[in-house]
Amino acid sequence: MTTSSSTNSWLHEARELARLAGPLIINNLSIAGMHFADAVMAGRLGAEALAAVAVGASIWFLGFTVCLGLMMAISPITATRFGAGEMSAIGRYTRQGLWLAVALGLTLITLVHLFVAPVLTFIGIDVEFRQLTIGYVESIIYGAPAICGFLAFRFTTEGIGFMRPIMYTSLFALVCNVFLNYVLIYGHFGVPAFGAVGCGIASAITMWLMLIIIGSIVFFHPIYAPLKIFERVAPVRLPILKEIIKLGMPIGITITAEAGLFSAVSILVGTRGASITAAHQIALNFSSMMFMIPLAFSSAITVRIGHALGAGDAPAARSAGLMGIAMCMLFMSCSAACLLLFRHAVVDLYTSDTSVQAIAISLLLMAAMFQIADGAQIGAAGALRGYKDTKIPMVINMFAYWALGFPLAYMAAITFRAPPNYVWAGFVLGLTVAAILLTLRFLRISGDLLSVAPAEGIRS
Numbered sequence: 001m002t003t004s005s006s007t008n009s010w011l012h013e014a015r016e017l018a019r020l021a022g023p024l025i026i027n028n029l030s031i032a033g034m035h036f037a038d039a040v041m042a043g044r045l046g047a048e049a050l051a052a053v054a055v056g057a058s059i060w061f062l063g064f065t066v067c068l069g070l071m072m073a074i075s076p077i078t079a080t081r082f083g084a085g086e087m088s089a090i091g092r093y094t095r096q097g098l099w100l101a102v103a104l105g106l107t108l109i110t111l112v113h114l115f116v117a118p119v120l121t122f123i124g125i126d127v128e129f130r131q132l133t134i135g136y137v138e139s140i141i142y143g144a145p146a147i148c149g150f151l152a153f154r155f156t157t158e159g160i161g162f163m164r165p166i167m168y169t170s171l172f173a174l175v176c177n178v179f180l181n182y183v184l185i186y187g188h189f190g191v192p193a194f195g196a197v198g199c200g201i202a203s204a205i206t207m208w209l210m211l212i213i214i215g216s217i218v219f220f221h222p223i224y225a226p227l228k229i230f231e232r233v234a235p236v237r238l239p240i241l242k243e244i245i246k247l248g249m250p251i252g253i254t255i256t257a258e259a260g261l262f263s264a265v266s267i268l269v270g271t272r273g274a275s276i277t278a279a280h281q282i283a284l285n286f287s288s289m290m291f292m293i294p295l296a297f298s299s300a301i302t303v304r305i306g307h308a309l310g311a312g313d314a315p316a317a318r319s320a321g322l323m324g325i326a327m328c329m330l331f332m333s334c335s336a337a338c339l340l341l342f343r344h345a346v347v348d349l350y351t352s353d354t355s356v357q358a359i360a361i362s363l364l365l366m367a368a369m370f371q372i373a374d375g376a377q378i379g380a381a382g383a384l385r386g387y388k389d390t391k392i393p394m395v396i397n398m399f400a401y402w403a404l405g406f407p408l409a410y411m412a413a414i415t416f417r418a419p420p421n422y423v424w425a426g427f428v429l430g431l432t433v434a435a436i437l438l439t440l441r442f443l444r445i446s447g448d449l450l451s452v453a454p455a456e457g458i459r460s
Contacts, residue, residue, distance in 0.1 A: 083310020
């Protein structure tokens with residue numbers, strides 16, 4: 001291959017990844033925008049309300065990520081089937097995904113009402129905002145069945161490479177969420193002011209609207225007709241559910257290991273008072289917003305690799321992974337530069353409390369330190385999902401985040417009562433180790449498959 005054709009090949013791959021990632025970037029930024037709006041609108045009520053939303057959202061997100069990982073298995077399965085031209089098989093996975101969504105949503109509702117109050121009391125969440133936190137979580141949890149159903153449709157449409165419905169749904173949801181926050185947090189149009197709890201109610205309603213919108217698009221749009229999703233109401237099919245869960249459980253544990261670290265640290269910080277908790281939420285909220293871009297590319301990488309493997313093209317699959325990881329790292333390098341240059345302006349958007357501002361600025365400096373590693377690890381994780389390699393990445397993330405990152409954060413927060421930027425050192429360590437190990441894993445898996453593909457084939 002000549003240098004010119006090689007360059008053209010890489011540019012083509014970059015364009016294809018960008019094409020797939022574009023709508024997902026808007027989707028992810030819209031979701032991050034909801035969290036941003038929650039933080040800013042609750043923050044106007046004071047540090048206690050912001051802290052309640054911060055800790056409550058961390059608890060909700062911990063449960064949500066388990067469901068997200070399980071449902072995420074639909075994407076690589078669908079992508080591989082689509083690449084192989086097996087269209088009618090895709091609908092079976094979507095239907096079973098909807099059954100799984102119902103089970104997961106009802107389970108989360110039950111667990112929250114049984115355990116959230118005693119767990120927060122046991123952990124020692126500050127009494128200033130503990131009851132508000134419980135109210136927030138017990139409100140938002142009623143959106144769980146809806147958001148899980150949304151994910152079943154989302155990962156189906158993602159797997160076939162048709163991203164626009166996801167984008168349209170999330171943009172509508174952002175507008176609805178902000179409006180409902182305005183009504184329910186502050187009390188307008190004759191509705192009582194629910195404060196931080198209103199933020200949870202608004203989010204739950206928004207999740208149901210998201211399910212209705214994407215479900216309607218999938219039902220009416222002709223591109224989904226070959227999938228035969230709504231051909232009939234299918235009973236539970238244990239073999240298909242088992243396949244989804246077998247692939248999805250390690251994904252769920254993998255992303256929960258990372259998200260769980262951030263949630264667990266948020267809960268630990270919640271024992272240190274409202275000001276520190278509020279500052280932590282500001283820094284985490286903004287850095288999470290930046291993370292939405294490589295997260296979108298991670299999903300695009302999964303789809304591109306799945307399509308390539310379904311078509312039996314191992315070199316294209318490896319190229320998609322390499323280019324995707326590089327693009328994730330490039331963006332996060334720019335993100336780190338922005339955090340260093342504009343951190344004061346960022347904090348001003350959230351709060352005018354000078355004590356909260358000072359802490360948040362120091363935490364954004366720590367966030368800048370782990371940006372590039374964060375991009376590399378999420379890019380590599382997306383690539384490995386495309387190869388349906390989920391068990392070893394699960395072990396890597398458990399080791400990086402919970403054997404290394406969490407003990408460091410715990411000692412800083414609880415044992416030594418150190419300043420919060422020391423607590424965030426756990427993030428830096430965990431993300432850096434995960435980035436290195438996941439990238440090495442991708443290079444090995446893609447290289448091994450590339451070497452055996454000519455002789456054995458790779459289509460599954």
